[in-house]
Structures are given as structure tokens and as C-alpha cells.
Amino acid sequence: MPYIPHTDEDLMQMLNRFGPEYLENLRNLIPEELRSTRALEIPRGLSEQDLVKHVSALASENATVEEYASFLGAGAYNHYVPSLVRHLAGRSEFYTSYTPYQPEISQGTLQALFEYQTLICQLTGMDVSNASLYDGASATAEAVLMACRLRKKATKVMVSGTVHPEYIETIKTYLSASEIEVEVLGYSTRKGGETFLTKIEEAEDGSIACLVAQCPNFLGVIENLNTMHELVRSKGGLGITVVTEPLSMALIKPPSELGADIAVGEAASFGSPLGYGGPYLGFMATRDEFVRQMPGRIAGETKDADGKRSFCLTLATREQHIRRDRATSNICTNQGLSALQAAIHMAALGRDALKHLAGLNFSKAYYLKNRLTSASGIYMAFTPHFFNEFTIRFSRGVDVDAILDALMEDKIIGGFNLKRINPELNCHLLINVTELNSREDIDRLADKIIELTEKK
Amino acid sequence: MLDDRLLFEKSVVGRTGIRPPVPDVPLVKPSDLLPATLIREDIEGFPELSEIDLSRHYTALSSLNFGIDTGMYPLGSCTMKYNPKVNEDIASLKGFTAIHPYMPDSLVQGALKVICELEELLKEITGMDAVSVHPSAGAQGELCGMLMLASYFKDRGEDKRKKIIIPDTAHGTNPASSALAGFSVVPVKTDKSGILSAEAIREVMDEETAALMLTNPNTLGLFETNIKEIADIVHEKGGLIYCDGANLNAIMGLAKLGDMGVDIVQLNLHKTFSTPHGGGGPGSGPIGVTAELEPYLPVPRVIKNENGTLSLTTDRPNSIGRLRAFYGQFLVLVKAYSYIRRLGGEGLTKVSETAILNANYLKEGLRGTFDIPFDRACMHECVVTDKLQLEESGVSTMDIAKRLIDYGFHPPTIYFPLVVSGAMMIEPTETESLQSIDELVRVMKLVSKEAKEDPQTVKSAPHRAPRKRIDETAAARNPVLRWREEA
Numbered sequence: 016m017p018y019i020p021h022t023d024e025d026l027m028q029m030l031n032r033f034g035p036e037y038l039e040n041l042r043n044l045i046p047e048e049l050r051s052t053r054a055l056e057i058p059r060g061l062s063e064q065d066l067v068k069h070v071s072a073l074a075s076e077n078a079t080v081e082e083y084a085s086f087l088g089a090g091a092y093n094h095y096v097p098s099l100v101r102h103l104a105g106r107s108e109f110y111t112s113y114t115p116y117q118p119e120i121s122q123g124t125l126q127a128l129f130e131y132q133t134l135i136c137q138l139t140g141m142d143v144s145n146a147s148l149y150d151g152a153s154a155t156a157e158a159v160l161m162a163c164r165l166r167k168k169a170t171k172v173m174v175s176g177t178v179h180p181e182y183i184e185t186i187k188t189y190l191s192a193s194e195i196e197v198e199v200l201g202y203s204t205r206k207g208g209e210t211f212l213t214k215i216e217e218a219e220d221g222s223i224a225c226l227v228a229q230c231p232n233f234l235g236v237i238e239n240l241n242t243m244h245e246l247v248r249s250k251g252g253l254g255i256t257v258v259t260e261p262l263s264m265a266l267i268k269p270p271s272e273l274g275a276d277i278a279v280g281e282a283a284s285f286g287s288p289l290g291y292g293g294p295y296l297g298f299m300a301t302r303d304e305f306v307r308q309m310p311g312r313i314a315g316e317t318k319d320a321d322g323k324r325s326f327c328l329t330l331a332t333r334e335q336h337i338r339r340d341r342a343t344s345n346i347c348t349n350q351g352l353s354a355l356q357a358a359i360h361m362a363a364l365g366r367d368a369l370k371h372l373a374g375l376n377f378s379k380a381y382y383l384k385n386r387l388t389s390a391s392g393i394y395m396a397f398t399p400h401f402f403n404e405f406t407i408r409f410s411r412g413v414d415v416d417a418i419l420d421a422l423m424e425d426k427i428i429g430g431f432n433l434k435r436i437n438p439e440l441n442c443h444l445l446i447n448v449t450e451l452n453s454r455e456d457i458d459r460l461a462d463k464i465i466e467l468t469e470k471k
Numbered sequence: 472m473l474d475d476r477l478l479f480e481k482s483v484v485g486r487t488g489i490r491p492p493v494p495d496v497p498l499v500k501p502s503d504l505l506p507a508t509l510i511r512e513d514i515e516g517f518p519e520l521s522e523i524d525l526s527r528h529y530t531a532l533s534s535l536n537f538g539i540d541t542g543m544y545p546l547g548s549c550t551m552k553y554n555p556k557v558n559e560d561i562a563s564l565k566g567f568t569a570i571h572p573y574m575p576d577s578l579v580q581g582a583l584k585v586i587c588e589l590e591e592l593l594k595e596i597t598g599m600d601a602v603s604v605h606p607s608a609g610a611q612g613e614l615c616g617m618l619m620l621a622s623y624f625k626d627r628g629e630d631k632r633k634k635i636i637i638p639d640t641a642h643g644t645n646p647a648s649s650a651l652a653g654f655s656v657v658p659v660k661t662d663k664s665g666i667l668s669a670e671a672i673r674e675v676m677d678e679e680t681a682a683l684m685l686t687n688p689n690t691l692g693l694f695e696t697n698i699k700e701i702a703d704i705v706h707e708k709g710g711l712i713y714c715d716g717a718n719l720n721a722i723m724g725l726a727k728l729g730d731m732g733v734d735i736v737q738l739n740l741h742k743t744f745s746t747p748h749g750g751g752g753p754g755s756g757p758i759g760v761t762a763e764l765e766p767y768l769p770v771p772r773v774i775k776n777e778n779g780t781l782s783l784t785t786d787r788p789n790s791i792g793r794l795r796a797f798y799g800q801f802l803v804l805v806k807a808y809s810y811i812r813r814l815g816g817e818g819l820t821k822v823s824e825t826a827i828l829n830a831n832y833l834k835e836g837l838r839g840t841f842d843i844p845f846d847r848a849c850m851h852e853c854v855v856t857d858k859l860q861l862e863e864s865g866v867s868t869m870d871i872a873k874r875l876i877d878y879g880f881h882p883p884t885i886y887f888p889l890v891v892s893g894a895m896m897i898e899p900t901e902t903e904s905l906q907s908i909d910e911l912v913r914v915m916k917l918v919s920k921e922a923k924e925d926p927q928t929v930k931s932a933p934h935r936a937p938r939k940r941i942d943e944t945a946a947a948r949n950p951v952l953r954w955r956e957e958a
Contacts, residue, residue, distance in 0.1 A: 016821045017813055018553050018745075020904040029832045029905055040848040041831060045726045046696050055724045056595055060815030063557050070809055074566025076581030078574065087571045090796055097489045099522060101563070103529040111538030111554050113546060114751035116884075118943070119936040120876055123536030124750040127529070130478050133953040137516050143952045147752070149607035152796035160651075181796040188769075188792035189614075192621055192653030237509055266501055268511050281796075291582045292572030292797025293607070294753035306952070312751065317946035320931070320939035324475070329946040335610070335647035336887075340656045345647035348608040348741065351751030362478050363488040363525055366517040372491045374498060381504065382496040400505055423575075431573055454495040 017060065080289065082426065084456035088404045088447025089233070089431040090151065090179045090259045091292060092284045095451055096356075097363045100286050104356045114312070114348065118327035119319070124351065125326035128314040131358040138264045138361070139278040140271030141300035145311040146328075147354040148346065151281025152182040154297030155227060155257050156189035157310045157344055158279040161301075162225035162253045163195055164308050164343065169224035169252065171196040175210040175243075177232035178257055180436045186227070195224065204439045208236035208397030208406065215246050223252035229280075230256055230273065231263055234433070235404040235445060236397045244274030253277060260284055261298070263402040265373035270300075277301045286356030296353040307333060310344030372450060376403035379457065380448040386461035392468045396443050404447040406433065406440075409468060413442050418467050427460055475535075478528060479954050482518040488525060516956055535937040536750070537881050543907050545833075547852045547884035547896025548642070548690055550720045550739075554747035555813065558806040567805050572797040576782045583781035586798065587773045589808045590757070596811075596819065597716070597736055598727025599759030604799045605769040609717060610644040611794055612737025612756025616713055617652030618791045619735065619760065619767040620681050626789065629709065632681035638667055640690045640888040645715060654681060661890060665691045665845035669700045676708050686715040687731065688722070690888040690896065691845050692830060692852035702732025711735065716759075719743045720900070721827060721851035724820025734761050740800075744807035755800040755807065769793055825901035826851040829908060833899050836912035840919050844891050852898035854891055859919075861893060866922035866929050868893040873940060874921065874932035878914040 021029075030038065061069060080093050087093075104110070108123060115121030115128075128146045135144035148154035159172050172190070174183055176199050187197050201211045210228060226247035231237045244254025256275035258264060261282045270278035283295035301309055307330065315329035335342040364372060380403045387393045387407055396408035409415065415432045422429040430447065433440035448457065474481070501510050520528070538544070544551035562568075570579055590602040606612035617635070624632045635649040636657045646656045659675055662668040672683060683705050687695045695701070702712050711734040720743045722728075728736050740746045741754035748754070760768065766789035774784050783798070814822065827850055834843065834853035842858035857868040872882030872895070884896040899908055922929050933940065 016818050018555060019818075019821060019825050019901050021825060025905040026828075029828055032832055032835055037831075037835075037848060041827070044694050044827065044848055044850060045722070046694075046699070049699060049726050049731055051724060051726055051730075055816030055819060057592060057811065057816035057819065060818045061812050063813070066809060066813050067557065067561065069812065070561045070805070071564060071566070073581040073584055074561075074564040076584070077566045077570045078578040079565050079569035080571055081565060081569050083578075085571055085574075087573050089573055091572050093571065095491075099489065099525060103526065103533075105559070106530070106533040107540040107554070108533040108536040108538045110559075110747050110749050111540045111544075112536050112750045113544075113549055113551060113748040116546075117537075117872070117876065117882055118941040119873065119933050119938045120535075120537035120881065121750075122937050123532035123534070126475075126477070126535070127532055129952075129954070133477075133479065134517070136953050137514055149611060149753075150795045150797075153607065153611065153794060179796065181793060184793045185795060188618065188794055189651075191618060191791065192651070237505070241508075264511070265514060266511060267505075267509055272511075288568035288802070289571050290568050291570045291579065291801040292799075293795075294800040294803055295796075306950070313950075313952055315946040316951035317942050319941045323938060325938050325941045327941050327943045327946050329943070329950060329952070331947070334643075336643035338647075339643050340646035340650040342643070342647040342650075345610045345614055345644050345651050346608075347610045347642075347644050348739075348748070348752040348754040350749075350753045352749030353753055355750065358478075359525065359529060362518050362520060362528075363522070365482075365486070365488045365519045366514055367485075367519065368487050368490045369514065369517065374501070375491050375494055377501060378494060378498045379496050381499050400509065428571070428574060450491050457496070 083428050084426065084452065084460065085428040086430045086446045086448060086452065086460060087428055089445055090281065091289055092260050092447060093289055093449055093451050094284050096286060096288060096360060099363050100356050100359045103359050104352060109355060110352055115328060118325065122326060125314050127355050127358055129316065129326050131354045132314060134358055134361045135298050135300050138261065138269065139300045140269035141278050142303040143306045144298065144300040145309050145313050147350040148297030148299055148311050149350060150293065150295040150297045151259055152185035154279045154299050155182045156186045158255050158277045158299060159186050159225060159227060160189060161277065161308050161310060162255060165305060166224040166252060168221055170222050171198050172224045173198050173200055173215055174227040175200050175229065176202045177210055177234055178227055178229045179233050179259055182257065204437065206397065208234045209238050210243065212243060212246060215250060218250050221251040223247060223250050225253040225255050227255045227257060230258060231402050231404065234397055234406045235401040237267060237400040240273040255279060260402065262373050262376060265369045266377055267402060282357050286360035287353050294350060294353055296350050296357055308343055311346050311349055375450050379452060380405060383448050383457045383461060387464060390465040390468065403449060404445065406443050406445050409442040411442060415442060415444050418464065421467055422463055425463055427463065429460060474531065477954050478518045478520065479516060481524055481528065482520060484519060486519045486521050488520055488522050542879045542881065543903055543911055544881040545883050545897045545899050546881060547898040548717055550742035550898060550900055552745050552900040553902035554745050555810065558809045561809050562802045562805045567802060580781060583773050585805055585808050587781055589804050592811050593738065593757055593759060596723055597759045598729025599736060600762040601765040601768060602757055602759040603768040604755065604757040604804050605794060606737065606756040606758055607795050607800055608752060608754035609737055609739040609756040610648060612758045613644055613648035614651055615758050615769055615794055616735040616737055617648050617654065619764055620711060621652055622767050622791050623764060624681055631679055634680045636675055636680055636683040638685055639890045641686060642715060642717065645684050649684065665693045666695050667697060667701060669697050669704060672701045673704050676704055676710060678708060680710050682711045682713045684713040684715065686718055688718045688850035691854050692849040693845060694850055698731045706732065717742060718851060721823055723823040724816060725823050734764060740803055740807040744810045746803045746806040753800050753803055755803040767791055771798060822901050829899040829901060829903060833897060833908050833912065837915060840916045852896060854894050854896050856891060856895065857893035860922045864922045864926040866926050868895055870929045870932060871918055874918045874929045875914065876933040877935045880911055880914060
């Protein structure tokens with residue numbers, strides 16, 4: 016049998032170890048009335064080569080972003096992952112280990128996590144980071160729960176309507192059992208693409224635990240987060256900045272300088288393939304003063320008995336295995352390997368290339384925006400402050416789905432139809448451009464969209 | 472001598488790793504297009520290294536790590552079995568890695584098939600009526616199950632059910648997940664034989680209790696033989712049974728949770744289906760439920776259309792919603808699917824039978840040397856203690872664990888379950904051979920002998936690991952959680 020090394024002789028030798036009575040006990044471990052009376056209805060096992068053939072056939076039923084020129088972002092960004100990442104994170108000493116409970120033989124994982132935490136702190140400008148959460152959406156929900164622990168008297172949390180819609184849904188699920196009310200703030204669908212703040216202005220002091228706002232927001236717009244977070248802080252709440260495209264932080268001021276108390280989000284752009292949405296990498300960083308309310312594993316520095324610098328998991332009294340029902344979170348297994356991949360990717364780029372990469376994304380996105388908006392009938396939907404993703408608006412009556420379908424025929428996936436999240440945005444298309452979109456593909460997309468629009 | 476400096480300490484100003492390509496569009500200056508207040512100039516302290524620097528850095532780090540490929544890793548309740556290499560290759564196929572979650576369903580039928588077929592396979596293995604692979608890991612699966620419970624009782628007008636009964640042998644995630652879903656925890660004691668008695672449950676079960684949350688086999692490695700009677704008691708009072716499926720590796724093909732009266736179960740694909748553990752994730756925590764609870768499963772769901780194609784739907788009015796973005800840890804699901812198809816039904820049954828045999832063979836080998844608190848035939852793992860060594864020579868479970876490292880073994884899970892003082896919870900899994908189990912037994916006996924003859928050596932272990940014993944207390948007392956440039 017695959018993966019089971021026992022020979023028939025081994026089995027005989029092992030069974031001979033037990034007396035007849037023990038063998039009887041082994042047979043009766045599961046009460047008779049609960050024992051399965053029929054074999055599992057799962058096909059006979061495949062040989063390794065047949066398995067590869069079978070699963071490869073399934074894989075080939077999917078169209079990839081290499082066959083199609085894809086301009087989809089919306090929380091999952093198509094970036095080039097250097098070979099180094101797969102080769103180094105693919106070392107089995109890393110991926111066949113578990114949570115580093117025994118630090119003396121887990122320094123590889125622990126030092127890598129300590130370095131990952133440092134890279135996240137540098138990128139976000141915050142003081143401390145944890146060692147990862149599942150993904151951007153659940154990390155954001157955890158940040159909201161954290162804010163509620165820090166602001167115990169608050170009765171509601173405010174979430175900007177320009178936060179990724181699936182993140183908003185996740186926050187609502189995580190808070191569905193609590194008394195805290197989740198209020199989603201409206202936003203301007205006409206010009207600014209910015210959050211309406213009246214509800215925060217009108218709120219009573221101390222009633223709001225936090226404001227959750229995204230930068231750049233789901234529509235691609237870089238909102239004035241400093242003002243928003245200052246406002247919520249004046250009401251006694253915390254400012255949570257969500258980032259779904261972490262590469263943006265190499266070009267735009269980090270969350271720490273835009274008023275965030277907690278920076279949280281998705282770091283899959285570094286080191287994780289698109290992978291149909293997972294596994295990705297939730298990150299979270301905050302100020303020193305809040306570290307004891309932060310969820311998840313944290314690696315810390317210490318010494319061994321010889322005084323040598325060493326690392327171990329720390330501040331465990333926050334966690335479920337110690338505090339059980341009073342823990343800061345229930346999280347146990349998180350995204351260790353994804354964090355390692357992210358750290359390798361970030362370090363492989365380094366200080367200079369990371370800025371270059373961000374600049375390249377920015378330039379390509381503006382190139383496409385200029386090509387599109389110079390045509391008639393295609394407009395920039397909102398304030399033109401964006402990073403590598405932006406929303407265009409077509410003239411009233413244009414069917415965005417028809418445009419996307421026509422593009423598909425030319426093997427182009429043109430973007431995300433915003434009607435899916437807001438019926439008011441019914442002639443709006445969200446377009447993402449990364450370093451993997453060549454000028455040729457960008458021109459092809461622009462030409463085709465312009466052609467389709469002019470036909471109307 | 473390994474260079475164990477941090478990335479940041481190896482950094483050289485001006486050095487670069489992997490540069491992006493030469494721009495094929497005109498470069499634009501952010502300062503020409505964005506307000507100056509928004510533009511970042513530099514990322515202070517960010518490392519500057521070459522490709523070879525990084526290659527050596529992470530290769531050196533990997534050599535400080537112990538994985539299943541290094542040696543036996545009998546970490547109880549974590550199911551550290553061999554991780555098949557072919558699954559890594561399969562999960563790297565472009566047809567799986569290079570697909571965007573918002574691609575139209577028509578372009579990703581292969582991915583939807585993997586999700587749909589994996590859910591079908593897990594239904595068959597667990598005997599549950601419906602499965603969703605949405606949750607990201609075991610603990611998120613637990614939270615998912617608990618939120619479904621809350622919704623279910625709310626819809627039935629039974630909001631007063633606010634208690635969850637949890638045995639004292641439970642994983643810490645169980646009470647933590649319950650609390651997160653708004654429930655209070657009622658602890659219940661396991662009996663003298665290490666399992667739950669029907670009487671104990673009858674005593675605490677009432678009309679304010681939503682569910683009993685148990686693990687079967689439990690964390691002592693024992694099958695909860697009274698489970699059917701217990702389930703009847705809970706169901707009679709209107710409650711439900713939640714099973715933590717962390718130990719599914721013991722019962723595949725032998726018994727089905729659905730037949731035991733279980734209403735909700737979460738699985739751990741990184742454990743039972745070897746996807747692997749990744750140094751602490753990514754895992755995956757599918758949730759299985761009875762037909763009655765199916766409407767509450769998280770969204771999106773994969774559904775079959777009349778023409779045989781598959782699509783995603785969020786049109787589920789009773790759903791608890793979503794617990795993450797997109798559809799789950801997809802590439803992990805690909806590996807679990809491959810693992811199940813490689814073994815087939817017969818192979819999975821063999822997995823559980825062999826896991827049980829290995830654990831019992833190991834336990835019998837330790838008899839006479841170590842105290843066995845619940846001494847009877849076990850399932851896939853066994854628990855022994857340091858009672859004899861502690862009494863005789865003051866050597867504790869911690870010392871024994873650290874000394875095992877010197878002999879090339881990852882220590883078992885220690886000091887858990889909490890009900891056993893000085894517990895060592897040992898799970899060999901089915902992928903360890905007779906010879907490697909014999910070797911573990913030999914080494915554990917040797918360490919016990921050393922405890923008598925030379926306790927100091929055991930108490931100061933490890934001696935042959937990359938580090939001597941690490942001071943975890945100091946790390947918590949004076950937290951240093953990131954590198955900073957020295958002033």
C-alpha cells in the first residue's frame with residue numbers, strides 16, 4: 016500500500032507481540048454496532064503515474080492567466096514569483112515540520128518568522144507583527160475583534176463600504192455572535208469613490224470600537240485615510256487600515272503614516288501563486304501598546320543555555336492552548352509556509368527592486384488608463400489617485416458583461432464588473448495591471464475596449 | 472560554521488536580488504500624479520541581498536529545522552505522517568496555480584471539480600450528508616460549526632441554548648472557538664477509564680445546552696465507546712453533537728462519524744490527508760454536517776447544473792456567510808484530493824488499521840519503563856507519563872522530550888492532555904515502520920536508564936541540537952518581536 020512501509024513479516028512480528036486477549040481487544044476497540052459493515056465507496060487507489068495523469072487532466076480543464084491576458088485584481092494580484100521562492104520554501108525541512116513547539120530543533124522556521132515579522136513591520140511602518148493569519152479577510156475580522164477587546168465599552172464598528180466586499184461579509188460572520196453592531200458606511204459612486212463619514216461624525220464618543228478602511232480601496236482609489244482615522248480616534252475608536260495589495264506600500268505612505276492603529280490585510284502578492292484564491296497570507300501589525308491583544312502566533316528573540324541568540328514562540332498566554340475560552344483568538348495552525356514564501360520574495364526583491372517593481376506596476380496602470388480615457392465614451396470613474404488598479408466608467412447603457420464576453424473571445428479577461436457588488440456601478444469596470452501584463456497585452460486590451468465602445 | 476546572522480545583518484547597501492524587467496512602457500513619476508503627502512520615499516531597514524546570499528541564508532535555516540523528512544515526528548494529535556512528494560508537484564501545476572479566483576466558472580471547471588469531488592469523498596469517509604471545504608484550518612472549521620449551531624437554534628427559536636459541554640481532554644481550540652461564537656463552556660470530566668460516561672453527560676445536559684463538543688477518538692487515544700448512548704441523551708434534550716475530527720486518522724473505513732450520531736464535524740486535511748503541515752500551516756478545515764444543518768453551511772457552494780457543468784453560488788439564505796475571501800485553501804485541497812485518490816478506499820482503511828497497530832505496538836514496547844495512565848488498547852496514539860522517572864530521579868517530561876532530540880527524534884506532544892500530569896502523547900502514524908518504532912522504544916528506554924544513572928545529562932538536554940535548551944520564559948518577560956537597527 017502506498018506510504019505504508021510494513022511488510023507481511025513486519026505485520027506478523029507486530030501482531031505476535033500481543034497476546035490473544037489483547038488481539039481480541041484490538042478487534043473490539045470500536046463497539047460492534049458502530050463498525051462499518053461495508054467498505055468505503057472510493058475507487059481503488061491509483062498508481063503514482065496514473066494519479067499524475069488523472070489530476071493533470073483536471074488541471075488542464077482550467078484556463079490559466081498565462082493563456083489569457085488577465086486584468087483581474089480585486090483582492091488577488093497576479094505577480095511574478097521568483098524561482099528562488101519555490102526552491103527554498105520547497106525544502107522539506109521547512110514544509111514537513113509543524114508549529115515550532117520545540118524551538119531547539121525549529122530555529123529555521125522561527126528565525127524565518129522573526130524576519131517575516133520584521134519585514135512586515137518595515138513595510139507597514141508599524142511596531143510589531145504576528146507570524147500570520149489565514150487570509151486578508153479573516154485577518155481583518157480578527158483585527159475588528161481585537162479592536163473590540165481594546166474598546167470594551169463600544170457598541171459598534173464602522174466599516175467603509177469601499178473595503179473588499181468579501182472582507183465585509185467575513186467581518187459580519189465573525190461578529191454575528193457578538194452584541195457589536197457592524198455598520199457599513201456608504202461611499203460616493205459618482206465622483207470621489209470615497210467613504211461617507213457623517214455616521215462617524217454623528218456617533219457618540221466612545222461608541223465606536225474602530226473604523227475599517229482600505230488603502231487603496233476596493234475601487235482602486237487611495238482615500239484620505241489620515242483624516243478618516245483621526246476622526247474615529249477623536250471618537251475614542253481605533254483606525255484599522257486594510258491593504259489587499261501589499262506592493263502598494265512600497266510606493267504609497269505606509270499605514271503607520273496614514274493614521275493606522277492596526278494594519279492588516281492580504282500579503283499573497285508576495286510569494287503565493289493565485290491558486291484560485293488560496294492558500295493566501297493574512298498579515299497583521301500594530302503598535303507596541305496593543306501587542307497583548309494581538310491574535311495568532313508571534314516569534315520572539317531569546318537565548319539558549321549557552322547564551323546564543325535563539326528564537327521561540329512567545330506571549331503564548333494570549334493563546335487558546337493556554338487560555339482556552341478566554342484566549343484572544345481560537346487560531347492554531349496558520350499560514351507558516353506562506354509567510355516563509357512571502358519573506359523570501361520580499362528579501363529577493365530587496366529595498367531597491369521592490370520600489371522599482373511598485374513603480375513599474377504604477378507606470379503600466381497609468382499607461383493603460385491614459386490609453387483608455389483618451390478615447391470617447393470611456394471615463395475615469397473616480398479621483399485618479401490609484402496604484403495598480405483603477406475603475407473606468409462607460410457611457411450609460413453600455414453592457415459591461417457584453418464587453419467582457421467579447422474580450423474573452425480574444426483571450427483577454429478584462430477585469431471585474433463592479434455591478435457584481437453594487438447595482439449603482441452598472442457601467443463600471445475595475446482593471447488591474449501588474450508587471451506580468453506586457454505592453455502588447457495592455458495595448459490589445461485598450462484597442463479592443465475602444466473598438467467595442469465605439470461600436471455602440 | 473553556519474552564518475546565523477539575520478537577513479538584515481547580512482544586508483549590503485546597494486546590493487540587489489531579483490530586479491523586475493526593463494520597463495516596456497514610459498515610466499511615470501508618482502510625484503507627478505499623486506499628492507506629495509501620499510508618496511513613500513524609502514523602506515527603512517529593508518534588506519539588500521544578492522540571490523546567492525538568499526539561497527545560502529534559507530538553506531542554512533532549513534538545516535536548523537527538524538521535519539518529517541529528517542526523522543520520526545510522533546507529535547500526538549498532529550498526525551505527522553509522510554508527505555508524498557507527488558502531491559507537491561501536482562499542486563504546482565499551472566492549471567491550478569495560475570487561475571484567478573474571479574475567473575468565470577466556465578474557465579475553471581477543473582478547479583470546481585476538485586472541490587466538488589473532494590467534498591463527495593469526505594462525505595463518504597465521514598458518513599456526513601454534506602461537506603464544505605471553505606474553512607481555512609481546523610480552528611476556523613470549529614468556529615464555522617459553532618456559528619452554524621448558533622444560527623440553527625436561533626431559527627428554531629431556541630436562543631436560550633448558550634452552553635457547550637466540553638470534556639477536560641479537549642484541544643484548547645474547542646473552548647476558544649465556542650467562546651468566539653458566543654457560547655459559554657461547561658467542562659465535563661472523563662471517567663476513570665479515560666472516556667466520557669453516559670452518566671456524566673446526563674448530569675450536565677439540559678435545555679440550555681446547544682451541543683456536546685467532543686473528539687473521537689479522544690486525545691488520550693481512546694475511542695469514546697459510549698458515544699451512541701451519549702448522542703441519544705444529547706439529542707433527546709434537543710442538543711447536537713459536534714465532533715472535532717482532528718483524530719480521523721484512526722477510524723477511516725472502520726467507522727463513520729455519521730453513524731455515531733455526530734451532527735457536525737470539522738476535519739484537518741493537513742493531518743489526516745497529509746497536505747502537509749508547512750511549519751504551522753497552511754492547513755484546511757472542511758466542515759461536514761447532517762442534512763438538517765446543510766442550509767447553514769458557509770458560502771460559496773459548488774453546485775451541479777442540469778447540463779453537468781459546475782458553478783459557484785452564494786444564493787443560500789440560511790448560510791452563516793463566509794469566513795474568508797474566495798473558496799478555501801484551494802491548493803491544499805488539490806493535495807488532499809490527490810492523497811485520497813492515490814490510496815483509494817482500501818488504502819485509507821489500511822491507513823487507519825496500521826496507525827492503530829503502530830500505536831499499540833509502541834505502547835506495549837514502553838510498558839514497564841513508563842507509567843501508562845489509561846492502560847488499555849488504544850487507537851492511533853497513546854499517552855504515557857514521567858511519573859516513574861520524576862519520582863525516582865527528578866527527571867521530567869520536558870527533560871525526556873529534550874533528550875529525545877539528542878537521539879534524532881522529534882519529541883511527542885508534551886503536557887497535553889491537561890488531565891494527565893506530565894503527559895507524553897505519542898502518535899507514530901501509519902507511515903513509520905516497525906524498525907523506526909523499535910528504535911524509538913529503544914531510545915526512550917535508554918533515556919529512562921540515563922535518568923537513573925546520569926540525570927544531569929537528561930536535565931540539561933539537548934546537547935546535540937542546533938541550540939541548547941532555549942529560555943522561553945525570558946522571551947515572554949522581555950519581548951523582542953522584531954529586528955531593529957542598533958542606534
